[in-house]
Amino acid sequence: MKKVFVIASSAMLLTAFSCKKQETTTITADGPDTLQVTTTTENVPVDEAEAKAKVDSLQAKLDEAVKKGDKDAEATTRKALDDAKSAWEKTKTAAKDAAADVKEGVGKAADETKAKADKAGEDIKNATDKAATDVKDASQKAAADVKDAAKKTAGDAKEAYNKALDKAKAK
Numbered sequence: 001m002k003k004v005f006v007i008a009s010s011a012m013l014l015t016a017f018s019c020k021k022q023e024t025t026t027i028t029a030d031g032p033d034t035l036q037v038t039t040t041t042e043n044v045p046v047d048e049a050e051a052k053a054k055v056d057s058l059q060a061k062l063d064e065a066v067k068k069g070d071k072d073a074e075a076t077t078r079k080a081l082d083d084a085k086s087a088w089e090k091t092k093t094a095a096k097d098a099a100a101d102v103k104e105g106v107g108k109a110a111d112e113t114k115a116k117a118d119k120a121g122e123d124i125k126n127a128t129d130k131a132a133t134d135v136k137d138a139s140q141k142a143a144a145d146v147k148d149a150a151k152k153t154a155g156d157a158k159e160a161y162n163k164a165l166d167k168a169k170a171k
Helices: 002-017 048-068 071-170
Strands: 019-029 035-045
Touching: 048 071
Parallel strands: none
Antiparallel strands: 019 035
């Protein structure tokens, strides 16, 4: 159960931290003189391999722009490449942080489990000690009761013997 929880939480953390913000802007004409601008923002998951592939693709485009001597394309591609590298680094950092959080969570769960197991062991020992004490007390009480009953029986037998002896003397 704990393994399933750890796996689920690590998957959730990876999903939460490896997203990029994607904005879409839509411009529509409401009439001859008015425009309506709608901006939609959504988080799209990005994995490390996808980010690395984007960086490699943009690097190839930059190299191509440099070879052609196109300064505008080179500047635009450099900016996009810098953004892609930044996103890639954030993705790698988020994955490392998530792994560290999972490792910390597993360590904490193990410590808590050990503490609970130790407490359960102590509770069992205490219960066993109490049961042994209760059995000892009960057996001592039973022995005392048997001893008292034996004394009473011996006293009753002695009394019955003396009565029988007195009757025999009286005859």
